[in-house]
């Protein structure tokens with residue numbers, strides 16, 4: 001998952017896109033980029049790092065114009081340390097296109113070969129998003145009939161793009177001199193919503209928090225398979241471009257990825273997390289009698305809503321006994337296991353008095369590699385806890401994710417091929433309680449609210465091994481894994497310097 005935003009306005013958009021990217025920072029910490037358009041000319045600045053580090057005043061001054069787009073990147077193809085894989089990507093023909101992408105193509109490998117041999121296009125990075133841009137460019141070239149681009153040409157091109165791409169993609173592209181195009185894969189795996197400002201500015205963004213936080217009124221979610229074209233006058237054109245669209249959004253967005261104050265496809269992330277806490281509470285009762293638990297402690301940040309609800313239902317005190325260093329980013333989306341492991345200790349510290357002599361129930365939203373839980377259980381013991389129980393608001397993560405979450409290999413997942421008891425032993429807690437898959441799906445689906453129109457199910461592949469695009473085989477997973485090259489930064493490994501994504505270059 002990455003964060004993407006696109007804007008058409010009657011006023012300069014550089015600051016607006018910057019502000020939007022700050023509100024999407026939790027979706028990607030490794031690189032950030034903005035493109036604006038003045039006349040037919042694009043202005044781009046992109047680099048590795050967090051939004052605040054990438055954009056200095058001088059960079060902002062170099063981004064004029066009333067339309068543009070931006071992205072924060074969490075790599076799932078290629079490598080976090082490659083500056084040239086930062087987005088947006090650019091091609092000069094037809095018209096001039098820049099593109100940002102959230103998701104992951106599962107047939108990038110085959111498409112790359114096809115682009116070279118059939119379409120005679122050159123791909124210069126390992127990023128699947130560059131492949132996607134070139135497929136779109138090729139299809140736009142084919143569908144544009146006259147000298148001038150028509151809206152129908154754009155939609156016909158997207159319909160062809162859907163036929164060629166596999167995997168997940170929420171996309172925003174800027175077509176030079178024409179407008180902003182946004183579309184979503186036919187399963188709607190990654191989120192995309194749109195809204196409007198009082199001045200007529202139209203914004204498309206990964207999460208509704210971005211719209212709200214920049215003063216835009218949420219209008220609706222982009223439907224799976226749908227394309228939206230906003231011309232430079234701000235008129236919105238839409239068309240369903242997929243043949244059999246189904247809404248099966250990634251359930252991990254609700255569990256961990258998205259901000260709790262966002263609505264994704266009309267489902268409240270916050271309410272989903274409360275509901276997950278509620279169903280988890282029932283499972284806790286059947287494993288550990290509540291009178292054997294003295295206190296419920298969340299593992300900040302993402303587990304808080306689930307943990308509060310769970311504590312409330314069990315009638316137990318809720319204590320924020322792990323303090324989070326707010327200057328350390330999210331651990332899970334950092335590239336490389338060594339960096340992740342080190343940053344758990346840098347990020348969280350225990351208040352010993354809340355642990356000493358007590359039986360504690362720690363609650364996390366999910367256990368993926370087990371990096372956080374192993375450290376945190378040990379920290380609770382070091383702080384003097386008598387018994388340490390651990391509950392996860394999500395079921396065991398047992399299968400690789402191929403749709404834009406960086407866990408392409410089964411072997412790195414602590415629960416892959418292991419029983420709950422075996423995982424408990426590895427993590428070192430006295431009891432381990434997991435959510436079950438059906439309970440999770442019901443809890444999230446029950447959080448429907450404003451903007452909800454339909455739901456055909458969820459992509460819960462990392463929990464149940466069912467891939468909604470239906471075409472994932474071990475060979476694809478191996479290729480996606482190969483594409484995810486060089487995750488560890490050797491410099492950080494040997495130097496031992498603080499390897500936070502926003503660490504300044506020496």
Ligand SMILES: O=P(O)(O)OC[C@H]1O[C@H](OP(=O)(O)OP(=O)(O)O)[C@H](O)[C@@H]1O
Nearest residue numbers: 301302330331332367368369370371372
């Ligand atoms: O089992 P693991 O591989 O450690 O992954 C799971 C952990 O990673 C995430 O936290 P993260 O620190 O990324 O973000 P948060 O502050 O939003 O909870 C998630 O909330 C879990 O705590």
Ligand SMILES: NC(=O)CC[C@H](N)C(=O)O
Nearest residue numbers: 001002075076077102103
């Ligand atoms: N997480 C994502 O959405 C990643 C986008 C794209 N696959 C990349 O690696 O840059």
Ligand SMILES: [Mg+2]
Nearest residue numbers: 299300301302
């Ligand atoms: Mg966490």
